[in-house]
Amino acid sequence: ENNMKFVDFENQVCLVTGAGxxxxxxxxxxxxxxxxxxxxxxxxxxxxxxxxxxxLKAEGIxxxxxxxxxxxxxxxxxxxxxxxEEFGQIDxxxxxxxxxxxxxxxxxxxxxxxxxxxxxxxxxxYFMHEVIPVMMKQxxxxxxxxxxxxxxxxxxKSAAAYQASRFGALALAESVL
Numbered sequence: 001e002n003n004m005k006f007v008d009f010e011n012q013v014c015l016v017t018g019a020g021x022x023x024x025x026x027x028x029x030x031x032x033x034x035x036x037x038x039x040x041x042x043x044x045x046x047x048x049x050x051x052x053x054x055x056l057k058a059e060g061i062x063x064x065x066x067x068x069x070x071x072x073x074x075x076x077x078x079x080x081x082x083x084x085e086e087f088g089q090i091d092x093x094x095x096x097x098x099x100x101x102x103x104x105x106x107x108x109x110x111x112x113x114x115x116x117x118x119x120x121x122x123x124x125x126y127f128m129h130e131v132i133p134v135m136m137k138q139x140x141x142x143x144x145x146x147x148x149x150x151x152x153x154x155x156x157k158s159a160a161a162y163q164a165s166r167f168g169a170l171a172l173a174e175s176v177l
Contacts, residue, residue, distance in 0.1 A: 009038035013087040015080075017070060017127060018097030018147070019052055020044025025147060026096035027052050033092070034061030041083045041090075043068055043097075070097050070123035080130040089138055093131045095124040095169070096147040100162045113161040120165030124172055132176070146173040 014033040019026035019042035026042070034040045034056050040063040042052055053065035064086060068075040083090060099119045101112045124146050135142035146169040155163060 007036055009033050009036040009092070012038050012091035013041060013083070013089050014038040014092040014094065015041045015043070015083055015090050015127075015131065016094040016096055017043045017123065018095075020046060020048045022052065022055075024096075026094070027055075029094055029096065030056060030063070031059070031061070033094075034059065034063060038092070039063070039087055041066060041087060043070070043079060045069055070126070071118040073126050076123070076126040077130055080127070080134065084134060089140075090131055090134050090142070091138075091140065092143045092145070093127055093135075094145045094147070095127055096145075097123050098147060098149075098166075100159070102158045102162070104157055105160045108161060116161040117165050117168075120162070121168040121172070124169050128172065128176070144173065144176065146170065148173075 014030070016026050016030045016033070018024065019030050021027060030040045030042050030052070040056055040061055042049055042063065043066045045067065047067060049065035049067055053063045056063035066079050066082060068079040070076060080090070097119055099116055101108060101116060128144060131144070148170045149166045
């Protein structure tokens with residue numbers, strides 16, 4: 001039997017945003033990273049994140065849930081400080097938080113566009129702004145993943161705000177290469 005892991009996150013701290021949904025990408029990614037040995041800090045905007053953390057713990061994963069409004073810069077700053085206090089490092093940031101609304105550009109109220117851009121792009125910026133200096137100070141190999149979506153491979157008249165936010169997340173990720 002081969003017990004070698006293709007990817008090993010042993011003793012690495014993985015911070016995953018947008019992990020509150022039991023069926024979402026963030027939670028399932030956290031489960032995979034934890035299964036590969038990672039210590040998991042998961043974030044959502046509601047207390048359902050504590051249920052997800054308990055599910056991870058039940059699988060033997062070192063995990064803790066955090067609540068924050070990811071569109072509030074000060075809350076992101078505080079959350080990163082709490083993760084550092086709890087775990088002492090951050091080795092992987094997965095910016096996964098995201099929302100969508102659909103409709104033609106002229107049919108979607110501007111407040112919905114703001115909500116989508118704030119959640120899908122600004123939250124990524126806030127986390128990267130706080131986490132990159134931490135990673136640089138650690139001096140270790142670190143990773144940042146910005147969830148984009150297949151929506152960056154096509155355009156649609158009914159998904160302009162969503163696509164703009166996800167294209168922005170892609171460009172943001174590429175800007176730090």
